[in-house]
Amino acid sequence: MTRVDDPVTDLIVFENASKTFVTPNGPVEASRDINLTVERGEFITLVGPSGCGKSTLLNMIAGIFPPSGGKVLYDGNPVEGYNGHVGYMTQNDHLLTWRTVAANIAVPLEIAGLSRGERRDRVAELADLVGLTKFVDSYPSQLSGGMRKRCALARLLAYSPETLLLDEPFAALDAQLRLRMQMELRSIVHSLGKTVLFVTHDLDEAVALADRCAIFTRGPGTIRTVLDIPLERERDLMRLRHDPRYVELTATLWDEMAPDIAEEEAV
Amino acid sequence: MTRVDDPVTDLIVFENASKTFVTPNGPVEASRDINLTVERGEFITLVGPSGCGKSTLLNMIAGIFPPSGGKVLYDGNPVEGYNGHVGYMTQNDHLLTWRTVAANIAVPLEIAGLSRGERRDRVAELADLVGLTKFVDSYPSQLSGGMRKRCALARLLAYSPETLLLDEPFAALDAQLRLRMQMELRSIVHSLGKTVLFVTHDLDEAVALADRCAIFTRGPGTIRTVLDIPLERERDLMRLRHDPRYVELTATLWDEMAPDIAEEEAV
Amino acid sequence: MKLILIRLVILVAVILAWEFASGALIAEFFISKPSKVADVLGRWISNGDLFYHAAITAFEAFLGFLLGAAVGIAVGLLLGRAKRLAEVLDPFIMAFYSLPKLALAPLFILWFGIGLEMKIVLTATICFFLVFLNTYTGVRSVSREMIAILKLMGAKEGHVVTKVVIPSAITWVFAGLRISVPYALIGAVVGELMASNRGLGFLLSSAAGDFNTAGVFAALVAIVALAALLNYGVSVAARIAMPWERTTEKREFSI
Amino acid sequence: MKLILIRLVILVAVILAWEFASGALIAEFFISKPSKVADVLGRWISNGDLFYHAAITAFEAFLGFLLGAAVGIAVGLLLGRAKRLAEVLDPFIMAFYSLPKLALAPLFILWFGIGLEMKIVLTATICFFLVFLNTYTGVRSVSREMIAILKLMGAKEGHVVTKVVIPSAITWVFAGLRISVPYALIGAVVGELMASNRGLGFLLSSAAGDFNTAGVFAALVAIVALAALLNYGVSVAARIAMPWERTTEKREFSI
Amino acid sequence: APTAAQDQKVVMSHSTKSFAFLTYFAANTMGYFDDLGLEIEEVRTGSGSKALAAMVSGDADVYLGSTATAFKSREQGVPIKIFAPIVRQLTSSIVVTRDWAEEHGVTKDSPLEEKLAALKGARIAISGPGSGADQAARYVIAEAGFDPDRDVELVAMGNNAATYMSAMQAGQIDGFSTSPPHIHIAEQEVDGVILINMAAGELPALDGYFYIGMMARDGWLEDNPDTAARLAAALKMAMDAVHDPERNAEVGQAVYDGYYSDMDRDLFQRVWEDQTMSVPTTLDMDDQTMRDVIAFYNRFSDQQIDENLISETVTDEATTAATALLE
Numbered sequence A, B: 001m002t003r004v005d006d007p008v009t010d011l012i013v014f015e016n017a018s019k020t021f022v023t024p025n026g027p028v029e030a031s032r033d034i035n036l037t038v039e040r041g042e043f044i045t046l047v048g049p050s051g052c053g054k055s056t057l058l059n060m061i062a063g064i065f066p067p068s069g070g071k072v073l074y075d076g077n078p079v080e081g082y083n084g085h086v087g088y089m090t091q092n093d094h095l096l097t098w099r100t101v102a103a104n105i106a107v108p109l110e111i112a113g114l115s116r117g118e119r120r121d122r123v124a125e126l127a128d129l130v131g132l133t134k135f136v137d138s139y140p141s142q143l144s145g146g147m148r149k150r151c152a153l154a155r156l157l158a159y160s161p162e163t164l165l166l167d168e169p170f171a172a173l174d175a176q177l178r179l180r181m182q183m184e185l186r187s188i189v190h191s192l193g194k195t196v197l198f199v200t201h202d203l204d205e206a207v208a209l210a211d212r213c214a215i216f217t218r219g220p221g222t223i224r225t226v227l228d229i230p231l232e233r234e235r236d237l238m239r240l241r242h243d244p245r246y247v248e249l250t251a252t253l254w255d256e257m258a259p260d261i262a263e264e265e266a267v
Numbered sequence C, D: 001m002k003l004i005l006i007r008l009v010i011l012v013a014v015i016l017a018w019e020f021a022s023g024a025l026i027a028e029f030f031i032s033k034p035s036k037v038a039d040v041l042g043r044w045i046s047n048g049d050l051f052y053h054a055a056i057t058a059f060e061a062f063l064g065f066l067l068g069a070a071v072g073i074a075v076g077l078l079l080g081r082a083k084r085l086a087e088v089l090d091p092f093i094m095a096f097y098s099l100p101k102l103a104l105a106p107l108f109i110l111w112f113g114i115g116l117e118m119k120i121v122l123t124a125t126i127c128f129f130l131v132f133l134n135t136y137t138g139v140r141s142v143s144r145e146m147i148a149i150l151k152l153m154g155a156k157e158g159h160v161v162t163k164v165v166i167p168s169a170i171t172w173v174f175a176g177l178r179i180s181v182p183y184a185l186i187g188a189v190v191g192e193l194m195a196s197n198r199g200l201g202f203l204l205s206s207a208a209g210d211f212n213t214a215g216v217f218a219a220l221v222a223i224v225a226l227a228a229l230l231n232y233g234v235s236v237a238a239r240i241a242m243p244w245e246r247t248t249e250k251r252e253f254s255i
Numbered sequence E: 001a002p003t004a005a006q007d008q009k010v011v012m013s014h015s016t017k018s019f020a021f022l023t024y025f026a027a028n029t030m031g032y033f034d035d036l037g038l039e040i041e042e043v044r045t046g047s048g049s050k051a052l053a054a055m056v057s058g059d060a061d062v063y064l065g066s067t068a069t070a071f072k073s074r075e076q077g078v079p080i081k082i083f084a085p086i087v088r089q090l091t092s093s094i095v096v097t098r099d100w101a102e103e104h105g106v107t108k109d110s111p112l113e114e115k116l117a118a119l120k121g122a123r124i125a126i127s128g129p130g131s132g133a134d135q136a137a138r139y140v141i142a143e144a145g146f147d148p149d150r151d152v153e154l155v156a157m158g159n160n161a162a163t164y165m166s167a168m169q170a171g172q173i174d175g176f177s178t179s180p181p182h183i184h185i186a187e188q189e190v191d192g193v194i195l196i197n198m199a200a201g202e203l204p205a206l207d208g209y210f211y212i213g214m215m216a217r218d219g220w221l222e223d224n225p226d227t228a229a230r231l232a233a234a235l236k237m238a239m240d241a242v243h244d245p246e247r248n249a250e251v252g253q254a255v256y257d258g259y260y261s262d263m264d265r266d267l268f269q270r271v272w273e274d275q276t277m278s279v280p281t282t283l284d285m286d287d288q289t290m291r292d293v294i295a296f297y298n299r300f301s302d303q304q305i306d307e308n309l310i311s312e313t314v315t316d317e318a319t320t321a322a323t324a325l326l327e
């Protein structure tokens, strides 16, 4: 991959980045030679087989660990230690079990030093956004799986990091709620100009949300293709199904992702 | 709901079953007046909004808690305490973090008293089935999200309970793997005549796998409709997309589930 | 309610068995009858001795406990978060911990005298180690993932400690505190046995010196009662500090 | 390696400071010079005294520790699983725990004599409570969800205990064991102070009775060394019992 | 009697409530300290080393303890002095179980030689190695011609005499060596036999041994010469009272009321009569007595005390002033 000239727009750059975990049973190669450039304000979806290294890629951007080979640059500099510019909604919800929903959403606000009043208002707003208003006083163990995810999403949205890393955020939501959340997310991201990396296994979602979609090979994964999604930035997700470009793009992605199935179907 | 005559085929019966959780912040109504009869050997999928009580329903069959109103019968008797006839793959994977993948899969085999050799063979077989052969010596914390789910699935399949309760088992899997797992599951279930209750948010999946699909209302949920899926028991999941009955059924389900979206789309 | 009843029944049974065993199975010289112990307690209560001595011991135990627990929690948090430092210091801490405090009595007296300070310091030392070791283990077993999540939100060390480390480790801290409570009393009493002219330990040793077995047992009963009181205080503190725990036990669970 | 070096440097610094402080800042009568302590140790080593007495104390401490730990773990598991029973017994257990063992010396001797048994029983009693309380807390904090999952697989109580409860609570058990190790030594030594003519406690009290401060410190050094040894044994056991923990610390984590 | 303008507080530390401190108990309960304007606060520590530490730390002003301790301390750089005598008798005596006595064919009244000879192989409890009880026992054993380290089993059991009784009861020991009244209590409570009553001077060689003295820091003595003198004076008043046949019973009653009211009155009376002779008649602490102390100590200790220490460790300033005060 060639270096792009304007370093300001290249917010995240992977240069032959690899990650091999060292374990007592020997090395586990999670990612191999990742090359990817994400521009500021882009919405990238990541799709690929289970275990191909999608979460690993997000981890490297967040600075959970450095790449074992190659480089991961954020805003021109190698990521070293926890990357304070990103917000990360991990695959596991990682809620604080000893805090209620409201208190969980408030964590980043407390860290940011907001006053009690400001926190309360913001928490109420966010709880409403994710449909948890009635459950603000519940503990995570009293929530359903999808509700926990929504709580984690609200917590992420509570502060305003430059970049959002979302690891299968909507997998546990029903179709309707998922659509609503997708619309909310796109509108927030769009209005605030955030950069997003979004992992999903739902190929329709991967197309519907993305500016570009990175497709991983089977693990130890590398990025096989980056599919451009030439849909408008302002798109009506609800009507997308009827857009022929969308239908074609999902078909393409499907073929890319599941050649065996596609083959069978072609018979 | 009227009592069915042949008690042998009615394996699971919900009679006006409700569940209200008692919490320090007051009662939380999770399920209301659930009526459902599941015949032996049926494959039921459960769909509904997040938080509508799908997991709660499975919990009641498993005997995690009794209904707070109404009855839940298993094989003609009220469920009292842990129901030993069911295998439950919960929404959270609940793997034993201190055991490797192989040792996790082996847990039910140890409980069943299999010899070391038998266990080893069976574990190898199952690890292969879910594609974790290379990771049998990894600990859960070293797996990707989808791999953890697969490990939990393998653990469930390790023993042969009469009824399988599956709570979004494939949500974290990529399309291809998901299809493979769906096929494996249907073939196992079919050949061994198991009864299955399967929660999913993927409406295509809900139709593709089910004999009947129970649709929940928004929580406190009850079952709004039970949709019959008049597809063959022996179906080719890979080619289902081309079956007009399937296409129609998914459309019906979509309308049932997301009337708002359907409306918008109809414009 | 029923619980208290069952406990009462057991208590009464034990006391009755003891009443009959004493004198019959074992000389009263060694184990005195509960009725006589009650007599002594009654006398001490009516002449005010009990309250006077118990107040002193309670004061020493309580202050020593607070001091030892506070330092133990602080050092446990510090070393739990500073792994390298903990590794360097580990053998020294364990060495100090292994010293039999009884054998150091002359040194304790030399440095801290024979007054309240000495007993408070002795108690604090004993409690410190018990609270420290549990707190440390608790802090070490806080989920690294959770800490990472918080750091990504821009949390400073202070936030990490207050928002994740303490809540995660608090069960450990309270386990350490509960383990320390009886030792706080034991520490104060042993301190009083070392040197004193007041406190329950003094009552105990004077009774022992006079071969007044009923007195010895009366002092022991008072010590146990104080420990129960202090223990109750810790339970209340635990319930306040861990609101989620209280509901967890009562909370219905789902999987 | 570097770690050991840093520790050595600290150790040497402490010993030097001590060497200079003793005599200068504080009378040797109370804190004797390390060089003199070394002399005494050298003498005890060459005439075999050290080995003889240390072996006895080690034997008492080790057996008492094993016994107390085994019973503590067993009772902790039992009561941790039997919540009702635990609630009923709780006040009685805490009452016994709060008794200053020193005050019970006459009874210990009456029942267990003045030989090894008495020291082993005393040590076991002390270790029992520390191990029990931690094990109990550990068992109580095992995830109910995990137990439910296992029960659904048809697990009997035995399976639940061996496959979920013990592995989940084992960090707690080992924390209890580590807390007990020094008390095992302390218990044996206190037992020897109660009655004996052999063991490190005896060496200690002879030296103390002689106002032979160097001897007192030499005995303390020997006690600490024994504790370190026993502690090391527990660490090794912990590493064997918790293979996943060993790798957890070293394991790279991802979120 | 002379009185002071205001009461001076003196904190007094000692190990246990034993007759080894009889003179002091008498002075205290007879109110002589009060009479001389001294307010006494008493601290009991369970062992001599702790009582000494309390005095050296400054929390206690005066330490009542074995005279050998003073030499030992000074030798190791702790500047304390003996300034008044308390008891001149090695009060530690040996009591054995009746079974043992019968088995070995001895009684309380057997000739000393027989009693000594019987001790071979006995298991005798002492408070701690190096303690007065230990040294007394060793001395007795050596007198009998045995090796204290081999021929007799000396078991250290701390300062809780109840422990000795338990051990006797449980058959774990044959006897113990300690000061009155514990030997007498054992006689009564657990059917013991007082084999060698040194407190009553049964062993001629140790009769009159200067066992317990009053000690203080050099600095304290320099700052409080008058207080020291008054302390010594009160002791002298007690000595006089004890040895005055008219007042002996009165003193006994006072000591009983003040210290031993939990004890059987008759038993106390027996002990009292037995022991009053251990109370010195004068405040004298001559060099020869001190040399005896050192010789006795050196006989059973690894470390040897130098006689040259006597002059700096013993002061007669307080006793001299006391004598003047009383006149």
Ligand SMILES: Nc1ncnc2c1ncn2[C@@H]1O[C@H](COP(=O)(O)OP(=O)(O)OP(=O)(O)O)[C@@H](O)[C@H]1O
Residues within 6 Å of the ligand: A021, A022, A023, A028, A029, A030, A031, A048, A049, A050, A051, A052, A053, A054, A055, A056, A057, A091, A219, B135, B138, B141, B142, B143, B144, B145, B146, B147, B172, D251, D252, D253, D254
């Ligand atoms: N902490 C770890 N230690 C060792 N190996 C790890 C660790 N974390 C991840 N891996 C391995 O790295 C590989 C990639 O994992 P990753 O979580 O990135 O997959 P993923 O693409 O997110 O999969 P999924 O879609 O299932 O979540 C897997 O083989 C996994 O076993």
Ligand SMILES: Nc1ncnc2c1ncn2[C@@H]1O[C@H](COP(=O)(O)OP(=O)(O)OP(=O)(O)O)[C@@H](O)[C@H]1O
Residues within 6 Å of the ligand: A135, A138, A141, A142, A143, A144, A145, A146, A147, A172, B021, B022, B023, B028, B029, B030, B031, B048, B049, B050, B051, B052, B053, B054, B055, B056, B057, B091, B219, C251, C252, C253, C254
């Ligand atoms: N242990 C509990 N205590 C209190 N309330 C609970 C508990 N478990 C579940 N609930 C509540 O019951 C309702 C139904 O939860 P349930 O987990 O059954 O939903 P679900 O249909 O499985 O949702 P999802 O699709 O998000 O997993 C929710 O409102 C939830 O908050």
Ligand SMILES: O=C([O-])O
Residues within 6 Å of the ligand: C186, C190, D101, D102, D126, D186, D190
């Ligand atoms: O330290 C104890 O006295 O138990």
Ligand SMILES: [Mg+2]
Residues within 6 Å of the ligand: A054, A055, A056, A091, A167, B144, B145, B146
């Ligand atoms: Mg992942």
Ligand SMILES: [Mg+2]
Residues within 6 Å of the ligand: A144, A145, A146, B054, B055, B056, B091, B167
């Ligand atoms: Mg659910």
